[in-house]
Structure formats: structure tokens, C-alpha cells
Amino acid sequence: MIKLLIVDDSNIIRRKIERSVNIPALTVVGAAANGVEAVELFKRHKPNVVTMDLTMPEMDGLETVSALLAIDPGTHILVVSALADKTTAIESIRRGARGFICKPFTDKELNDALIELLEVEVS
Numbered sequence: 001m002i003k004l005l006i007v008d009d010s011n012i013i014r015r016k017i018e019r020s021v022n023i024p025a026l027t028v029v030g031a032a033a034n035g036v037e038a039v040e041l042f043k044r045h046k047p048n049v050v051t052m053d054l055t056m057p058e059m060d061g062l063e064t065v066s067a068l069l070a071i072d073p074g075t076h077i078l079v080v081s082a083l084a085d086k087t088t089a090i091e092s093i094r095r096g097a098r099g100f101i102c103k104p105f106t107d108k109e110l111n112d113a114l115i116e117l118l119e120v121e122v123s
Contacts (some may be wrong), residue, residue: 002118003045006031007038007064008053008080013103017051017080020107023114035059039067047075049118051110052097054081054088062095069096076117080105 002025006017014031021028029045032038034056042050050068054061065077077097081088089100101113 002026002049003029003047004114005029005038005041005045005047005050007035007050007056007061009033009056010053013053013080017110020110021114022107022111023118026114026118035061035064035067038064039071042068042071042075046072049076049078049114051078051080051114052092054079054083054092062092065092065095065097078113078117080110 004021004026006014006028008014008017018028018031026049029047030041032041036058052061052065061079061081068075068077078099078101079092079097080101080103082103092100099113099117101109
């Protein structure tokens with residue numbers, strides 16, 4: 001079983017991601033509204049995969065990417081953000097995120113990005 005943690009300050013987006021994931025091996029183990037909550041849930045559930053928003057209160061997504069990877073460098077992080085500018089995408093990848101999709105996204109875009117991220121684990 002591959003465990004997924006969803007991190008986004010929007011309840012609507014968290015629920016959309018949860019409903020959209022259509023990968024049999026993937027199970028949602030938690031959903032966090034900010035980076036501080038994400039770190040707590042990450043320590044508790046030890047997910048393999050995290051979807052990460054960038055613009056959040058308390059601790060933003062870039063800080064959270066760094067914090068989660070400091071705990072487990074093998075975590076696969078997919079940034080899901082409305083900030084479509086190249087600089088932000090490059091910075092999130094530089095910090096260790098392994099993929100980036102822009103909001104709004106389709107179910108297919110989300111699942112394709114997660115499958116691409118997980119190819120190593122699923123195969």
C-alpha cells in the first residue's frame with residue numbers, strides 16, 4: 001500500500017484531490033490545511049507521497065517540502081499550485097519536490113502526475 005498525504009489550505013481542493021485519485025495501490029492517510037499540520041500528520045502516518053500546495057498560512061509549501069524531506073528524503077512530493085510561474089516551480093523542484101502541476105487540474109492530470117511520480121514504486 002502506498003500512502004498519500006494531501007496538503008492544501010483549501011478544503012475544496014483537498015476533497016477534490018481525495019475524490020480524484022484513482023490509483024488502486026494509493027490510499028489517502030491524511031489531509032492537512034497548512035505546513036505545520038502537514039509535518040505532524042507526516043510524522044504520524046509516514047506517507048510515501050505528498051501533494052503539496054505552495055501558498056498556505058503558518059508554513060508555506062516550500063518550507064514544508066524542506067521540512068518533510070528532512071524527515072524522510074525518499075518521500076515523493078507533487079506540488080499542486082495555482083502559482084504557475086517558472087521560478088516557483090523551479091524552486092520547489094530545487095528543494096526536492098519531484099513533480100509540479102498547476103491548478104486548476106483535471107482528474108487525469110492529477111492521476112498521470114502521481115503515476116509518473118510513483119513509477120518506481122508501482123512497477
